[in-house]
Amino acid sequence: MSRGKPIGRLFLVFAMFALFMAGCEKPMSNVLDPQGKTGKEQLHLINLSVYIMILVCVVVFAIFFYVLLRFRRKPGDNSIPKQVEGSLTLEILWIVIPVILLVILAIPTVAVTFSQAKAAPKQQSDDFIRVKAIGHQFWWEFQYPDHNIRTAQELHIPVGKKVYVEVTSDDVVHAFWVPGLAGKVDASPGRINRVPIDAEKPGVYKGRCAELCGASHALMNFQVVAEKSSDFDKWVKKRQSPNSDPQTAEQKDGKKVFAQNCMSCHAIDGTQLKMRGNKAPNLTGFSSRNKIAGLLDNNEKNLDRWLHNPEEVKPGTYMPGFSHLDKKDMTSLKAYLQSLE
Incomplete structure (x- = not known):
């Protein structure tokens, strides 16, 4: 009995927690x-x-x-109740x-x-x-x-x-x-x-x-x-009818980095350079999306985290990390991606 009480209490706590969490979703x-x-x-x-x-x-x-x-045994009553089998x-x-x-x-x-x-x-x-x-x-x-x-x-x-x-x-x-x-x-x-x-x-x-x-x-x-x-x-x-061509020198450099490293998998519509990769998400209008990889809030810090080590964010993802890029190339790549509206 002494071992059963802690287990029962633990079960009650988890049940209350599950009930509480069920009402937390918007x-x-x-x-x-x-x-x-x-x-x-x-x-x-x-x-x-x-x-x-x-x-x-x-x-x-x-x-x-x-x-x-109704059919409980009464004191002194030893008779057999009426059977309904069959x-x-x-x-x-x-x-x-x-x-x-x-x-x-x-x-x-x-x-x-x-x-x-x-x-x-x-x-x-x-x-x-x-x-x-x-x-x-x-x-x-x-x-x-x-x-x-x-x-x-x-x-x-x-x-x-x-x-x-x-x-x-x-x-x-x-x-x-x-x-x-x-x-x-x-x-x-x-x-x-x-x-x-x-x-x-x-x-x-x-x-x-x-x-x-x-x-x-x-x-x-x-x-x-x-x-x-x-x-x-x-x-x-x-x-x-997107316009995904870069507007600044930094964004133009970022587009070159993208073409060298990402174009075989990702597509971006609305550019003079045809980017038609179909192995990974289409990135047209990337900066207007709420999330990066469907998971992280779309901001520069999370974009940097995703580009450096996607495996850390999504284990098993096929996207390689870009930690091999120098600081200048990484900055220009992020600038280009954030310009895609």
Whole structure:
């Protein structure tokens, strides 16, 4: 007994801590407070299953306590209670009732699942946009086929419009999940899975990989930036016609350093020198992103940290460090990257 008490107290502490942490997430990252129609449909299914389980628990415990009290052994009563073994009525009841409950749960679940797995309409419309989300170790690529845009780590969407997301992977199995907007969907190599997302109000929603995929699985984050339609249109125009050429001598030197060290993997649109690497994130508009590598706040200090030792920030990343660059080249490279708006 003396050993059991500390273990019980420790369990209680961890349970209270978990309950406390469950309420610390901002609403835009809370799966139980979705900010879009898709998430609300999924939450309805969660609530339905919880209500059915609560009903079952209440009925079972009510019967249990009734039997416990009604048929308890009384002093001096040694008679055998009436046996119900083999009762056809009871057997029918405990087969039919679970089947009815499963049907009540299955019909809306199947309907919502098939509805949300539909492909985007073939004809482009102002009511929706298409996005292809590709998981890589350990970053996310986003392609907008109707807008001819390829970007990474930030998925921009217009508020009030449905976004048809086609999810796949370029290497191992990942999972695309934006808790504040919709449930997770697997990103599997050679296979396209679909999930619609939508946001009812502007904001930045946290996204993450929800499938163990390697050393930096826990760091494979991204953001969904939901913005007004007018702001989204501005972002689209800026990404379609970017000006990524350097303006100062230092930035020009940085572009040369980039071309010598980074161009084979990274792409930058809107430059006279064609940079079309496709092995790593597209860096067009890099300075306007909220995060570096989907993880660090976008500032000079964190950029310096990332460039010097990416492995320290994201274990298992394929990006090599650039500690071999001298101070002048590193400074000019950072100046060029920070000029990409």
